[in-house]
């Protein structure tokens with residue numbers, strides 16, 4: 419039997435009675451899109467991330483695109499993004515007609531290199547907005563980034579698709595990601611830390627105007643029944659069934675993130691003697707370990723041997739953004755992205771999910787040690 423990298427069905431099994439009741443409630447209400455469940459989830463999730471507003475949308479990619487537009491990013495603007503992230507971060511920038519400015523990442527946390535961005539800004543680069551990605555559940559260096567926001571008037575849109583509940587220290591205070599910039603985008607794709615039973619996403623913001631614009635864009639620019647005040651509105655809404663499921667799972671999120679941290683702690687302790695690079699945590703930060711990403715020198719071979727030994731380890735992601743055919747044109751001449759390329763070459767994500775047993779984790783550790791020894 420193969421050890422899977424994630425276990426969304428296991429999460430359902432634990433909550434089956436509650437979820438079945440909630441889904442039946444939605445089905446018999448007849449209110450399938452938006453409505454009371456969605457409004458309730460938006461309120462509860464806003465409380466959770468500590469923002470005034472949450473707008474539910476169809477998925478995390480839409481959340482990014484709609485947040486960019488709601489923040490006034492438009493054709494011709496430049497938006498700084500990390501050169502190593504899931505494609506959606508960059509896709510959203512392109513979809514609003516803006517130009518992605520690729521910035522290398524930092525080896526230690528896989529997030530945007532804020533110092534490299536600062537250098538570009540100091541040299542006069544015109545940047546409208548920046549999207550820090552809290553990759554693998556570890557927060558980007560938001561304290562440094564918020565200083566740049568002050569100095570240069572940047573719009574900051576967090577890509578929090580992998581980091582529901584993660585924390586970092588800002589001005590001596592521990593803060594949840596998702597409420598740190600102008601807006602933040604979440605995905606509720608089934609394998610995320612807070613996952614629905616299908617697609618879903620949300621924009622969190624404490625700016626009432628951004629929230630109102632996002633809601634308008636996501637709902638055909640319809641200001642009141644059939645008064646369409648935008649020509650480029652669209653349809654991107656959170657389904658009531660997904661909202662009902664998310665409300666139930668939100669109550670478990672902190673407990674399940676704690677479980678991920680415990681598993682990560684055991685991996686870190688038990689794999690310390692092995693020939694792998696272990697993930698680091700910045701002082702004051704709390705990762706929610708969406709992934710437990712180690713670095714190994716012969717990644718593809720190690721992944722293949724692990725598979726033979728019954729462990730499905732993932733590679734998120736095998737190419738940096740500028741190494742993707744669709745995005746190669748955004749690589750600037752004279753620029754290089756060595757940390758992003760190194761991450762793409764070395765990263766291997768070990769199975770991690772809240773309900774993982776000690777036995778399963780130990781089997782992964784044994785298999786990894788064996789795979790490395792076979793090298």
Ligand SMILES: *Cc1c(COP(=O)(O)O)cnc(C)c1O
Pocket residue numbers: 477478479480503504506507551577579580604605606607617618619
């Ligand atoms: C999952 C993810 C997204 C996109 O979310 P979807 O709901 O799949 O559209 C965006 N950014 C990052 C970093 C992600 O991991």
